[in-house]
Amino acid sequence: GESVGLHLPTLSVQEGDNSIINCAYSNSASDYFIWYKQESGKGPQFIIDIRSNMDKRQGQRVTVLLNKTVKHLSLQIAATQPGDSAVYFCAERDDKIIFGKGTRLHILP
Amino acid sequence: EAQVTQNPRYLITVTGKKLTVTCSQNMNHEYMSWYRQDPGLGLRQIYYSMNVEVTDKGDVPEGYKVSRKEKRNFPLILESPSPNQTSLYFCASSLGHNNSPLHFGNGTRLTVT
Numbered sequence: 001g002e003s004v005g006l007h008l009p010t011l012s013v014q015e016g017d018n019s020i021i022n023c024a025y026s027n028s029a030s031d032y033f034i035w036y037k038q039e040s041g042k043g044p045q046f047i048i049d050i051r052s053n054m055d056k057r058q059g060q061r062v063t064v065l066l067n068k069t070v071k072h073l074s075l076q077i078a079a080t081q082p083g084d085s086a087v088y089f090c091a092e093r094d095d096k097i098i099f100g101k102g103t104r105l106h107i108l109p
Numbered sequence: 110e111a112q113v114t115q116n117p118r119y120l121i122t123v124t125g126k127k128l129t130v131t132c133s134q135n136m137n138h139e140y141m142s143w144y145r146q147d148p149g150l151g152l153r154q155i156y157y158s159m160n161v162e163v164t165d166k167g168d169v170p171e172g173y174k175v176s177r178k179e180k181r182n183f184p185l186i187l188e189s190p191s192p193n194q195t196s197l198y199f200c201a202s203s204l205g206h207n208n209s210p211l212h213f214g215n216g217t218r219l220t221v222t
Contacts, residue, residue, distance in 0.1 A: 032208045043113075043199050043213035044152075051208070089151070093207055101151040 012106040019077040021103050023090035028071060030092035035064055035075045038102070039086045047075070047088075082107050111136045115200050115214035122190055123222055130185045130217050132200030140206045141183040142167070143175065145196040146216075152199070158183055159206055190221040 013019045025033070031052040036044035050057045050064045050073075057064050063076040073090050089102035113134045122128055134141065142157035144167075154167030158177040172194055174186040183202075187194060197218050201211040 034210050036213075041215075043201075043215045044211075046210045046212065049210050091211075095207055097154075097211065099152040101149070 008103050009101075010104045010106065012108055013080050014108045015080060015082060017080055019075075019080045019084065019105060021075045021077075021088050021105065023073040023075075023100055025071050025073060025090070025092045025098075027092060027094065027098070028068075030094045030098075032093045033064070033066060033073050034091045034093065035062075035073075036089055036091065036099075037084075037086045038089070044089070077105075080105075080107055082109075111212070113200055113202055113212050113214040115198075115217050117217060118215065119218050121220045121222065124191055125189050128187050128190060128219075130187075130198060130200075130219070132183045132185065132214060133181050134183075134200075134202040134212070135181065136202060136204070136212065137180065138202035138204050138212075139180070140203045140209075140211075141177065142201050142211065143173070143183070143185045144199045144201065145169065145194075146199060147196050155185070155198075190219075192221045195219060195221050 034049045035047045037047050038044045048059045048062050048064050050066050055066050061078045065074045085107045087102040087104050089100045091099045116131045139160050143155040144152045146152050153169045155173050156167050156175040158164045161180050164175050197216050199216050200214045203209045203211045
């Protein structure tokens with residue numbers, strides 16, 4: 001069946017380093033992808049999205065890369081800060097939206 | 110401020126006592142949806158609505174009802190709650206149903222004893 005998954009449930013990164021969070025999806029018909037950040041006690045917060053006609057999109061300190069050949073999505077966070085500590089999950093949306101289970105990002109001092 | 114508002118944030122109830130969790134959005138979004146989030150299972154869709162008076166079952170609709178009488182409101186109703194409905198619930202909305210991001214509320218933590 002369809003699935004959206006992340007490679008690692010937990011990722012620890014030194015403060016100031018760049019973080020890369022990965023996601024694999026299985027539905028090659030999906031044409032819209034989203035990254036969310038969920039902090040403790042809060043709802044998922046939209047970070048950045050990308051459509052299937054693009055392979056890269058940049059926001060403020062974040063970049064999303066889409067590789068449709070291998071059905072892989074990644075989120076890069078530049079100069080990781082303590083406030084980036086959260087669970088990050090990807091989602092793909094066609095007629096239905098499918099969420100991955102998330103990667104918890106720990107920031108090491 | 111554009112937002113999705115859920116109430117209550119926390120609710121403890123007993124088995125069988127009907128409850129309603131309200132959800133309201135002020136972004137004039139057509140699409141609204143309810144999810145439950147459980148450890149190890151991620152976000153699972155309960156019900157969704159493409160527009161006023163249009164609702165459909167998601168992946169885990171059993172034990173839940175919804176209504177969409179107005180565009181801004183999408184309440185979740187548990188007619189006879191059971192302990193397996195103890196969970197963290199999120200309401201979300203989006204402009205369209207396929208190429209726009211969902212905006213989430215801050216969640217309702219429900220405990221059914």
